[in-house]
Amino acid sequence: MKKHIRLLALVVAVLTFTGCATKQADVDYSAFRQHQPRSILVLPPLNNTSDLRATYSVLSSTTRPLAEAGYYVFPVALVDQTFKENGLQNPGEMHQASPKKLNEIFGTDAALYITIINYGATSALAGGSVVVTAEAVLIDTRTSTKLWEGKASASDAEGKQNQNGLVGLLIQGIINQIANSVSDPGYQIGRMTNQRLLNTGKRGLLPGPRSPRFEQTQSQ
Amino acid sequence: MQITTTLSILSLLMLVGCAAPMQSLYQWGDYENQVYARYNDPGKVPVEAQIAKLEEDYQKARSTNKAVPPGFHAHLGYLYFEVGKDDQAMQSFRTEKNLFPESATYVDRILAKAKK
Numbered sequence: 001m002k003k004h005i006r007l008l009a010l011v012v013a014v015l016t017f018t019g020c021a022t023k024q025a026d027v028d029y030s031a032f033r034q035h036q037p038r039s040i041l042v043l044p045p046l047n048n049t050s051d052l053r054a055t056y057s058v059l060s061s062t063t064r065p066l067a068e069a070g071y072y073v074f075p076v077a078l079v080d081q082t083f084k085e086n087g088l089q090n091p092g093e094m095h096q097a098s099p100k101k102l103n104e105i106f107g108t109d110a111a112l113y114i115t116i117i118n119y120g121a122t123s124a125l126a127g128g129s130v131v132v133t134a135e136a137v138l139i140d141t142r143t144s145t146k147l148w149e150g151k152a153s154a155s156d157a158e159g160k161q162n163q164n165g166l167v168g169l170l171i172q173g174i175i176n177q178i179a180n181s182v183s184d185p186g187y188q189i190g191r192m193t194n195q196r197l198l199n200t201g202k203r204g205l206l207p208g209p210r211s212p213r214f215e216q217t218q219s220q
Numbered sequence: 221m222q223i224t225t226t227l228s229i230l231s232l233l234m235l236v237g238c239a240a241p242m243q244s245l246y247q248w249g250d251y252e253n254q255v256y257a258r259y260n261d262p263g264k265v266p267v268e269a270q271i272a273k274l275e276e277d278y279q280k281a282r283s284t285n286k287a288v289p290p291g292f293h294a295h296l297g298y299l300y301f302e303v304g305k306d307d308q309a310m311q312s313f314r315t316e317k318n319l320f321p322e323s324a325t326y327v328d329r330i331l332a333k334a335k336k
Contacts, residue, residue, distance in 0.1 A: 039322040056259030067289050072322035075291035078298045107325025
Protein backbone atom coordinates (compact mmCIF):
# COMPACT_ATOMS: atom_id res chain seq x y z
CA MET A 1 0.00 0.00 0.00
CA LYS A 2 2.76 2.47 0.92
CA LYS A 3 4.44 1.75 -2.37
CA HIS A 4 1.27 2.74 -4.19
CA ILE A 5 1.03 6.03 -2.34
CA ARG A 6 4.62 6.86 -3.10
CA LEU A 7 4.18 6.05 -6.76
CA LEU A 8 1.04 8.12 -7.06
CA ALA A 9 2.61 11.04 -5.24
CA LEU A 10 5.47 10.82 -7.72
CA VAL A 11 3.08 10.82 -10.67
CA VAL A 12 1.30 13.88 -9.31
CA ALA A 13 4.57 15.65 -8.67
CA VAL A 14 5.92 14.90 -12.14
CA LEU A 15 2.68 16.04 -13.79
CA THR A 16 2.68 19.21 -11.72
CA PHE A 17 6.22 20.16 -12.56
CA THR A 18 6.33 19.18 -16.20
CA GLY A 19 2.95 20.67 -17.10
CA CYS A 20 1.27 19.80 -20.36
CA ALA A 21 2.29 22.47 -22.81
CA THR A 22 6.03 22.34 -22.24
CA LYS A 23 7.87 22.78 -25.51
CA GLN A 24 10.75 20.47 -26.21
CA ALA A 25 14.06 22.21 -25.88
CA ASP A 26 15.33 20.51 -29.06
CA VAL A 27 12.79 22.25 -31.31
CA ASP A 28 13.77 25.71 -32.53
CA TYR A 29 10.75 28.01 -32.55
CA SER A 30 12.64 31.21 -33.34
CA ALA A 31 11.56 31.36 -37.02
CA PHE A 32 7.98 30.56 -35.99
CA ARG A 33 7.96 33.41 -33.48
CA GLN A 34 9.62 35.80 -35.91
CA HIS A 35 7.09 35.11 -38.68
CA GLN A 36 4.12 34.27 -36.43
CA PRO A 37 1.31 33.54 -38.93
CA ARG A 38 -2.35 34.44 -38.45
CA SER A 39 -3.63 32.33 -41.31
CA ILE A 40 -2.79 28.90 -42.75
CA LEU A 41 -3.53 27.61 -46.23
CA VAL A 42 -3.64 23.80 -46.27
CA LEU A 43 -2.67 22.42 -49.65
CA PRO A 44 -4.27 19.14 -50.73
CA PRO A 45 -1.84 16.55 -49.29
CA LEU A 46 0.58 14.55 -51.41
CA ASN A 47 -0.50 10.91 -51.37
CA ASN A 48 2.32 8.37 -51.18
CA THR A 49 -0.11 5.50 -50.63
CA SER A 50 -2.14 3.44 -53.08
CA ASP A 51 -5.50 4.50 -51.59
CA LEU A 52 -6.97 7.21 -53.80
CA ARG A 53 -9.19 8.51 -50.98
CA ALA A 54 -6.22 9.53 -48.83
CA THR A 55 -5.62 13.08 -50.12
CA TYR A 56 -9.10 14.47 -49.58
CA SER A 57 -9.83 12.36 -46.53
CA VAL A 58 -6.81 13.74 -44.69
CA LEU A 59 -7.41 17.25 -46.08
CA SER A 60 -10.96 17.32 -44.77
CA SER A 61 -9.97 16.91 -41.12
CA THR A 62 -7.14 19.46 -41.01
CA THR A 63 -9.38 22.49 -40.41
CA ARG A 64 -10.50 21.59 -36.91
CA PRO A 65 -7.14 21.17 -35.15
CA LEU A 66 -5.62 24.21 -36.89
CA ALA A 67 -8.63 26.44 -36.16
CA GLU A 68 -8.74 25.29 -32.55
CA ALA A 69 -5.02 26.08 -32.32
CA GLY A 70 -5.96 29.69 -33.05
CA TYR A 71 -5.43 30.08 -36.80
CA TYR A 72 -7.59 31.20 -39.68
CA VAL A 73 -7.86 28.20 -41.99
CA PHE A 74 -8.89 28.79 -45.60
CA PRO A 75 -11.90 26.77 -46.85
CA VAL A 76 -10.09 23.64 -48.04
CA ALA A 77 -12.49 22.52 -50.79
CA LEU A 78 -12.73 25.99 -52.30
CA VAL A 79 -8.95 26.36 -52.21
CA ASP A 80 -8.64 23.05 -54.08
CA GLN A 81 -11.11 24.40 -56.65
CA THR A 82 -9.09 27.60 -57.07
CA PHE A 83 -5.92 25.58 -57.73
CA LYS A 84 -7.75 23.52 -60.35
CA GLU A 85 -9.19 26.61 -62.04
CA ASN A 86 -5.61 27.85 -62.29
CA GLY A 87 -4.52 24.71 -64.09
CA LEU A 88 -2.98 22.85 -61.15
CA GLN A 89 -4.87 19.56 -61.21
CA ASN A 90 -3.16 17.41 -58.58
CA PRO A 91 -1.39 17.82 -55.23
CA GLY A 92 2.03 17.32 -56.84
CA GLU A 93 1.49 20.32 -59.11
CA MET A 94 -0.11 22.38 -56.33
CA HIS A 95 2.87 21.79 -54.03
CA GLN A 96 5.13 23.23 -56.75
CA ALA A 97 3.40 26.63 -56.71
CA SER A 98 5.68 29.25 -55.18
CA PRO A 99 4.81 30.38 -51.64
CA LYS A 100 4.88 33.99 -52.85
CA LYS A 101 2.19 33.17 -55.40
CA LEU A 102 0.07 31.57 -52.66
CA ASN A 103 0.43 34.76 -50.65
CA GLU A 104 -0.63 36.83 -53.63
CA ILE A 105 -3.68 34.73 -54.59
CA PHE A 106 -4.99 33.80 -51.15
CA GLY A 107 -3.42 36.40 -48.89
CA THR A 108 -2.26 33.63 -46.57
CA ASP A 109 0.58 34.09 -44.08
CA ALA A 110 1.62 30.44 -44.07
CA ALA A 111 1.18 27.32 -46.19
CA LEU A 112 0.97 23.79 -44.82
CA TYR A 113 2.38 20.98 -46.97
CA ILE A 114 1.26 17.52 -45.88
CA THR A 115 2.52 14.18 -47.19
CA ILE A 116 0.57 11.01 -46.42
CA ILE A 117 2.80 8.02 -45.80
CA ASN A 118 0.26 5.41 -44.70
CA TYR A 119 -3.48 5.31 -45.21
CA GLY A 120 -5.78 2.40 -44.52
CA ALA A 121 -5.46 -1.25 -43.60
CA THR A 122 -2.06 -2.89 -43.39
CA SER A 123 -1.70 -6.44 -44.65
CA ALA A 124 -3.02 -9.27 -42.51
CA LEU A 125 0.59 -10.31 -41.86
CA ALA A 126 1.36 -6.86 -40.47
CA GLY A 127 -1.60 -7.11 -38.11
CA GLY A 128 -4.41 -5.94 -40.39
CA SER A 129 -4.87 -2.68 -38.52
CA VAL A 130 -5.91 0.65 -39.99
CA VAL A 131 -3.01 3.09 -39.90
CA VAL A 132 -2.74 6.70 -41.06
CA THR A 133 0.67 8.40 -40.96
CA ALA A 134 1.38 11.88 -42.22
CA GLU A 135 4.09 14.50 -42.06
CA ALA A 136 3.72 18.24 -42.42
CA VAL A 137 5.85 21.31 -43.07
CA LEU A 138 4.67 24.87 -42.35
CA ILE A 139 6.19 27.57 -44.58
CA ASP A 140 6.04 31.35 -44.29
CA THR A 141 4.69 32.45 -47.68
CA ARG A 142 6.48 35.82 -47.81
CA THR A 143 10.00 34.54 -47.19
CA SER A 144 9.65 30.77 -47.85
CA THR A 145 11.14 30.21 -44.39
CA LYS A 146 10.34 26.87 -42.75
CA LEU A 147 8.49 27.62 -39.50
CA TRP A 148 7.77 24.14 -38.23
CA GLU A 149 7.60 20.47 -39.19
CA GLY A 150 6.00 17.44 -37.65
CA LYS A 151 5.00 13.83 -38.14
CA ALA A 152 2.24 11.76 -36.55
CA SER A 153 0.54 8.42 -36.82
CA ALA A 154 -2.61 6.83 -35.49
CA SER A 155 -3.88 3.28 -35.64
CA ASP A 156 -7.07 1.52 -34.64
CA ALA A 157 -4.89 -1.12 -32.98
CA GLU A 158 -4.04 1.36 -30.18
CA GLY A 159 -7.58 1.28 -28.86
CA LYS A 160 -7.79 -2.49 -29.06
CA GLN A 161 -4.50 -3.03 -27.24
CA ASN A 162 -5.11 -0.59 -24.40
CA GLN A 163 -8.78 -1.01 -23.92
CA ASN A 164 -8.39 -1.25 -20.16
CA GLY A 165 -6.08 1.72 -19.80
CA LEU A 166 -7.09 5.34 -19.64
CA VAL A 167 -5.50 6.10 -23.01
CA GLY A 168 -7.31 3.17 -24.57
CA LEU A 169 -10.61 4.38 -23.20
CA LEU A 170 -10.02 7.87 -24.53
CA ILE A 171 -9.05 6.65 -27.99
CA GLN A 172 -11.88 4.16 -28.15
CA GLY A 173 -14.21 6.95 -27.07
CA ILE A 174 -13.01 9.22 -29.84
CA ILE A 175 -13.39 6.47 -32.43
CA ASN A 176 -16.92 5.73 -31.24
CA GLN A 177 -17.78 9.41 -31.19
CA ILE A 178 -16.79 9.97 -34.79
CA ALA A 179 -18.04 6.66 -36.14
CA ASN A 180 -20.63 8.35 -38.30
CA SER A 181 -22.06 7.81 -41.74
CA VAL A 182 -18.60 7.69 -43.34
CA SER A 183 -17.71 4.05 -43.90
CA ASP A 184 -14.00 4.56 -44.66
CA PRO A 185 -12.14 3.73 -41.41
CA GLY A 186 -9.16 5.72 -42.70
CA TYR A 187 -11.23 8.89 -42.30
CA GLN A 188 -11.68 8.33 -38.59
CA ILE A 189 -8.10 7.30 -37.97
CA GLY A 190 -6.86 10.14 -40.20
CA ARG A 191 -8.80 12.55 -38.03
CA MET A 192 -6.83 11.32 -35.01
CA THR A 193 -3.59 11.57 -36.95
CA ASN A 194 -4.38 15.21 -37.77
CA GLN A 195 -5.24 15.96 -34.17
CA ARG A 196 -1.85 14.62 -33.12
CA LEU A 197 0.01 16.25 -35.98
CA LEU A 198 -1.54 19.71 -35.85
CA ASN A 199 -1.99 20.50 -32.16
CA THR A 200 -0.13 22.84 -29.85
CA GLY A 201 1.38 20.18 -27.61
CA LYS A 202 4.99 19.07 -27.35
CA ARG A 203 6.88 19.79 -30.56
CA GLY A 204 3.59 21.04 -31.96
CA LEU A 205 2.49 24.35 -33.43
CA LEU A 206 2.62 27.51 -31.36
CA PRO A 207 -0.86 28.79 -30.48
CA GLY A 208 -2.19 31.24 -33.08
CA PRO A 209 -3.67 34.72 -32.54
CA ARG A 210 -7.22 33.43 -32.08
CA SER A 211 -6.20 31.11 -29.24
CA PRO A 212 -6.64 32.31 -25.64
CA ARG A 213 -3.12 30.97 -25.08
CA PHE A 214 -1.60 33.19 -27.77
CA GLU A 215 -0.45 36.03 -25.51
CA GLN A 216 1.18 33.66 -23.02
CA THR A 217 3.36 32.20 -25.75
CA GLN A 218 4.29 35.59 -27.12
CA SER A 219 5.49 36.94 -23.78
CA GLN A 220 7.80 33.97 -23.10
CA MET B 221 -6.50 4.39 1.79
CA GLN B 222 -7.94 7.88 1.53
CA ILE B 223 -4.60 9.26 0.44
CA THR B 224 -4.40 6.70 -2.34
CA THR B 225 -7.89 7.59 -3.55
CA THR B 226 -7.19 11.32 -3.41
CA LEU B 227 -3.93 10.96 -5.27
CA SER B 228 -5.52 8.67 -7.84
CA ILE B 229 -8.27 11.19 -8.52
CA LEU B 230 -5.76 14.02 -8.62
CA SER B 231 -3.51 12.32 -11.17
CA LEU B 232 -6.50 11.27 -13.25
CA LEU B 233 -7.77 14.85 -13.29
CA MET B 234 -4.36 16.08 -14.36
CA LEU B 235 -4.14 13.56 -17.18
CA VAL B 236 -7.62 14.44 -18.35
CA GLY B 237 -6.68 18.10 -18.06
CA CYS B 238 -3.80 17.48 -20.44
CA ALA B 239 -5.98 15.71 -22.95
CA ALA B 240 -8.60 18.48 -23.03
CA PRO B 241 -6.89 21.69 -22.02
CA MET B 242 -9.59 24.12 -23.06
CA GLN B 243 -13.01 24.70 -24.43
CA SER B 244 -13.63 24.48 -28.13
CA LEU B 245 -13.38 27.83 -29.93
CA TYR B 246 -15.97 26.83 -32.53
CA GLN B 247 -19.18 24.92 -32.98
CA TRP B 248 -18.21 22.01 -35.26
CA GLY B 249 -21.14 20.67 -37.19
CA ASP B 250 -21.10 18.77 -40.46
CA TYR B 251 -18.62 20.98 -42.36
CA GLU B 252 -15.63 18.62 -42.32
CA ASN B 253 -17.72 15.51 -43.02
CA GLN B 254 -19.20 17.28 -46.03
CA VAL B 255 -15.77 18.06 -47.40
CA TYR B 256 -14.88 14.37 -47.09
CA ALA B 257 -18.11 13.27 -48.79
CA ARG B 258 -17.73 15.81 -51.58
CA TYR B 259 -14.61 14.03 -52.82
CA ASN B 260 -14.89 10.47 -51.61
CA ASP B 261 -18.66 9.88 -51.79
CA PRO B 262 -19.59 12.28 -54.60
CA GLY B 263 -23.28 12.53 -55.34
CA LYS B 264 -24.24 10.77 -52.12
CA VAL B 265 -25.65 13.97 -50.63
CA PRO B 266 -27.21 16.48 -53.07
CA VAL B 267 -25.81 20.03 -52.86
CA GLU B 268 -29.20 21.34 -51.66
CA ALA B 269 -29.10 18.91 -48.74
CA GLN B 270 -25.53 19.94 -47.91
CA ILE B 271 -26.67 23.56 -47.82
CA ALA B 272 -29.65 22.73 -45.62
CA LYS B 273 -27.39 20.92 -43.14
CA LEU B 274 -24.90 23.80 -42.98
CA GLU B 275 -27.72 26.33 -42.55
CA GLU B 276 -28.98 24.19 -39.69
CA ASP B 277 -25.47 24.10 -38.17
CA TYR B 278 -25.34 27.88 -38.43
CA GLN B 279 -28.70 28.35 -36.69
CA LYS B 280 -27.62 25.95 -33.96
CA ALA B 281 -24.37 27.85 -33.43
CA ARG B 282 -26.23 31.17 -33.28
CA SER B 283 -28.79 29.90 -30.80
CA THR B 284 -26.01 28.77 -28.46
CA ASN B 285 -23.90 31.90 -29.03
CA LYS B 286 -21.07 29.88 -30.54
CA ALA B 287 -18.89 30.82 -33.48
CA VAL B 288 -18.84 28.76 -36.66
CA PRO B 289 -15.36 27.71 -37.79
CA PRO B 290 -13.14 29.60 -40.24
CA GLY B 291 -14.02 28.72 -43.82
CA PHE B 292 -17.59 27.74 -42.94
CA HIS B 293 -19.33 30.72 -44.56
CA ALA B 294 -17.01 30.67 -47.56
CA HIS B 295 -17.74 26.98 -48.10
CA LEU B 296 -21.46 27.66 -47.79
CA GLY B 297 -21.07 30.50 -50.30
CA TYR B 298 -19.34 28.09 -52.67
CA LEU B 299 -22.33 25.72 -52.41
CA TYR B 300 -24.80 28.58 -53.02
CA PHE B 301 -22.92 29.45 -56.20
CA GLU B 302 -23.17 25.82 -57.31
CA VAL B 303 -26.97 25.89 -57.16
CA GLY B 304 -27.21 29.37 -58.71
CA LYS B 305 -28.13 31.27 -55.55
CA ASP B 306 -25.65 34.02 -56.33
CA ASP B 307 -26.99 36.68 -53.94
CA GLN B 308 -26.86 34.34 -50.98
CA ALA B 309 -23.41 33.23 -52.09
CA MET B 310 -22.07 36.80 -52.14
CA GLN B 311 -23.64 37.44 -48.73
CA SER B 312 -21.97 34.34 -47.27
CA PHE B 313 -18.58 35.41 -48.58
CA ARG B 314 -19.03 38.86 -47.06
CA THR B 315 -19.91 37.25 -43.73
CA GLU B 316 -16.73 35.15 -43.92
CA LYS B 317 -14.71 38.31 -44.47
CA ASN B 318 -16.42 40.19 -41.63
CA LEU B 319 -15.88 37.37 -39.16
CA PHE B 320 -12.37 36.56 -40.40
CA PRO B 321 -10.58 39.56 -41.96
CA GLU B 322 -7.67 37.16 -42.67
CA SER B 323 -9.76 35.94 -45.61
CA ALA B 324 -10.10 39.42 -47.21
CA THR B 325 -7.68 38.98 -50.13
CA TYR B 326 -9.16 35.64 -51.16
CA VAL B 327 -12.80 36.65 -50.64
CA ASP B 328 -12.34 39.89 -52.59
CA ARG B 329 -10.84 37.89 -55.44
CA ILE B 330 -13.82 35.52 -55.48
CA LEU B 331 -16.38 38.36 -55.29
CA ALA B 332 -14.64 40.29 -58.08
CA LYS B 333 -14.68 37.21 -60.28
CA ALA B 334 -18.36 36.53 -59.51
CA LYS B 335 -19.39 40.03 -60.51
CA LYS B 336 -17.92 39.65 -63.99
